[in-house]
Amino acid sequence: MPAPVVHVQDVHFAYTGQHCVLENVNLDVQQGDFLAVLGPNGGGKTTLLKLLLGILSPHKGTISVLGEPPGSTPSQVGYVPQNTNIHNLFPITVKDVVLLGRLPRRNRWRNFSQTDEQAARQALEHVGIWPLRNKRIGQLSGGQRQRVFIARALANSPELLFLDEPTASVDREFQTLFYNLLKELNATTTIIVVSHDLSILSSHAKSVACVNKALFYHDQAEFTQNMLEATYHCPVELVVHGAFPHRVLKEHGCS
Numbered sequence: 001m002p003a004p005v006v007h008v009q010d011v012h013f014a015y016t017g018q019h020c021v022l023e024n025v026n027l028d029v030q031q032g033d034f035l036a037v038l039g040p041n042g043g044g045k046t047t048l049l050k051l052l053l054g055i056l057s058p059h060k061g062t063i064s065v066l067g068e069p070p071g072s073t074p075s076q077v078g079y080v081p082q083n084t085n086i087h088n089l090f091p092i093t094v095k096d097v098v099l100l101g102r103l104p105r106r107n108r109w110r111n112f113s114q115t116d117e118q119a120a121r122q123a124l125e126h127v128g129i130w131p132l133r134n135k136r137i138g139q140l141s142g143g144q145r146q147r148v149f150i151a152r153a154l155a156n157s158p159e160l161l162f163l164d165e166p167t168a169s170v171d172r173e174f175q176t177l178f179y180n181l182l183k184e185l186n187a188t189t190t191i192i193v194v195s196h197d198l199s200i201l202s203s204h205a206k207s208v209a210c211v212n213k214a215l216f217y218h219d220q221a222e223f224t225q226n227m228l229e230a231t232y233h234c235p236v237e238l239v240v241h242g243a244f245p246h247r248v249l250k251e252h253g254c255s
């Protein structure tokens with residue numbers, strides 16, 4: 001089997017002065033995978049992505065991404081963060097935010113080329129907001145901003161794409177469009193997406209990682225009741241309705 005694009009071995013992580021957020025985490029992601037990362041609030045999903053991006057460093061264990069230490073191949077890795085705090089009055093247009101995705105980590109102030117402009121246009125068209133390109137980002141709704149940051153991640157045609165709750169504030173119509181776009185991108189891009197939306201992920205992901213301090217990996221996108229209950233530590237009910245599988249959590253009180 002070829003070397004995995006993401007290799008995590010015996011990783012432990014805690015924020016300063018806090019309990020362990022991730023403990024003894026092991027994960028291999030193969031090229032071409034579409035991995036859904038699930039788990040309860042505070043389970044450590046975003047922390048795991050930040051470790052893979054090199055924003056945080058593990059206290060114990062090793063991580064490699066595309067065969068290198070995390071953070072050393074930024075032009076091959078796209079990232080859509082969960083929260084994007086930009087001041088409403090910050091004077092930057094939608095297109096400029098997307099163009100920033102084309103800049104290497106070093107030499108960040110080079111001029112943009114025709115190729116950069118074309119890539120930005122294509123990314124904005126992909127997420128359906130090319131007409132908004134000259135608006136200031138502060139003038140956009142939460143869902144429109146989310147699309148801008150997805151376009152920024154796509155603008156570099158990354159080999160590996162990390163997405164943290166990418167559809168949290170977008171409407172249902174765009175969610176479907178977006179997951180279809182991810183499916184298309186998955187032909188050439190390895191995708192790791194954190195989401196609570198089991199219904200859509202169940203029909204698009206190829207594998208699943210459940211994260212709640214520990215990580216349980218399943219090499220098939222099959223969400224079984226046992227697996228979800230072990231992760232969420234509470235009863236979970238799987239139901240199917242509509243044209244494609246749709247799962248919901250049973251009403252419950254978690255202690």
Ligand SMILES: Nc1ncnc2c1ncn2[C@@H]1O[C@H](COP(=O)(O)OP(=O)(O)OP(=O)(O)O)[C@@H](O)[C@H]1O
Pocket residue numbers: 015016018021039040041042043044045046047048
């Ligand atoms: N910068 C930080 N400093 C201290 N503790 C933090 C920090 N960021 C996250 N935590 C804590 O680490 C734990 C894991 O947080 P993380 O954001 O990774 O969870 P998550 O699974 O992504 O949650 P959610 O589904 O709510 O987004 C939580 O208990 C959180 O309070």
